[in-house]
Amino acid sequence: MNSAEIRASFINFFKEKEHTFIRSSSVVPIDDPTLLFTNAGMNQFKPIFLDKIKPNNLRAVNTQKCIRVSGKHNDLEEVGVDKFHHTFFEMLGNWSFGDYYKEEAIRWAWELFTEIWKLDKKRLWVTVFKDDDVAYDLWIKVTDIDPARVIRCGKKDNFWEMGETGPCGPCSEIHYFIGEDINQQDAKGVNHSDQYWELWNLVFIQNNRKSDGSLEDLPSKHVDTGAGLERIAAVMQAKTSNYDTDLFLPIIEELEKLTKIEYNRTPIPFRVIADHVRMLGFSIADGALPSNEGRGYVLRRILRRAARFGRELNLHEPFIYKLIDSLGNIMKESFPEINEKSSHIKNVLEAEEISFNRTLDRGLNHFEKIVDQLAGKTINGLDAFKLYDTYGFPLDLTQLMAKERGLEVDEDGFKISMNEQKNRARKKDQFQKDDDLLEWT
Numbered sequence: 001m002n003s004a005e006i007r008a009s010f011i012n013f014f015k016e017k018e019h020t021f022i023r024s025s026s027v028v029p030i031d032d033p034t035l036l037f038t039n040a041g042m043n044q045f046k047p048i049f050l051d052k053i054k055p056n057n058l059r060a061v062n063t064q065k066c067i068r069v070s071g072k073h074n075d076l077e078e079v080g081v082d083k084f085h086h087t088f089f090e091m092l093g094n095w096s097f098g099d100y101y102k103e104e105a106i107r108w109a110w111e112l113f114t115e116i117w118k119l120d121k122k123r124l125w126v127t128v129f130k131d132d133d134v135a136y137d138l139w140i141k142v143t144d145i146d147p148a149r150v151i152r153c154g155k156k157d158n159f160w161e162m163g164e165t166g167p168c169g170p171c172s173e174i175h176y177f178i179g180e181d182i183n184q185q186d187a188k189g190v191n192h193s194d195q196y197w198e199l200w201n202l203v204f205i206q207n208n209r210k211s212d213g214s215l216e217d218l219p220s221k222h223v224d225t226g227a228g229l230e231r232i233a234a235v236m237q238a239k240t241s242n243y244d245t246d247l248f249l250p251i252i253e254e255l256e257k258l259t260k261i262e263y264n265r266t267p268i269p270f271r272v273i274a275d276h277v278r279m280l281g282f283s284i285a286d287g288a289l290p291s292n293e294g295r296g297y298v299l300r301r302i303l304r305r306a307a308r309f310g311r312e313l314n315l316h317e318p319f320i321y322k323l324i325d326s327l328g329n330i331m332k333e334s335f336p337e338i339n340e341k342s343s344h345i346k347n348v349l350e351a352e353e354i355s356f357n358r359t360l361d362r363g364l365n366h367f368e369k370i371v372d373q374l375a376g377k378t379i380n381g382l383d384a385f386k387l388y389d390t391y392g393f394p395l396d397l398t399q400l401m402a403k404e405r406g407l408e409v410d411e412d413g414f415k416i417s418m419n420e421q422k423n424r425a426r427k428k429d430q431f432q433k434d435d436d437l438l439e440w441t
């Protein structure tokens, strides 16, 4: 199945079980100051879980555009280095708002995976929250999973929370072993080895985390599931990398044409750029713009990372915007907004790339000088700050380049330099105000 067919098959499976299809919400959350970006399918349903609004339907199915680059869920470090974490990804989900609970969620997830999609049961593993005997027993009772493949895990892996506050609850995850030899599996690898991919998370929403850190019971119990489309596409298309699926490959091929370099020769820059163009395209389509603070600065950081990886492929002219048509084409059935807004997206990207290109090469030279003169393994805060202030290098870009050389950056020193500069600017502003006052008196 291609990715569009997988998406449709998920949605239809749950429609047949009386779920109503609900469109993805924007990646730029409306009315939720706790989030910079939509980081999970459940974000748009938070007011339902908190009993602030009543749902029109008690069962829903959707595919949500998610971005995980800040806050509690941040996958940026993994992107490109591994083959299955992304800044932007699609989360397929089925939802019960105070209707069905653990039994149906578990039974249907297993039915879809093993009977409809025919995933190999000998590669599937399930985790449950250590105290959740009900979920554990249900897996054994309502599915034909081998009991040895059901593992109890702690809060870190099996208690899902969207952020510091909000609806949350114990969860049960389905993992898939992607290794070549199915005899080489071991329960200990789940959650620890990159040979085991989490494909689907079934969250049993029953609590609310309050701002003082305490948990309260919600008035009703709900089901929130999230299945990563990119990983499922990889597994169903018999790939061991999300980048080899039809969700990424056309972008990578376009980049091969632009660079005349083969993806396999140097995969990481290709993967990072293919990932970042999706995050940038969707955020700009949904109304975000690069800027110097908050959400806008996240966009700027992602674009600058992509531009710098472009240098590794000898791209010196703006190029990210040239990949938008390919993205629009991949997404056109489910998310026509990329094609509809493509000229706006391209204009924003090109202008931003042109602006960073003015300082990027000089910044890279300056970085080389810093590394040449470095005694020890740590780039000092002032040097990192100069890269930021003079050449526009976000701290995480400098940290990434440092990491590639086995170095690190003094982050505290960077913050001190940043604060000193803010104080200087504040004082200058004050003098300016005093001068203005003198002129008026």
Ligand code: SER
Pocket (backbone or CB within 6 Å): 039, 040, 041, 042, 093, 160, 201, 202, 203, 224, 225, 226, 227
């Ligand atoms: N909220 C859960 C997650 O984001 C399941 O949808 O993983």
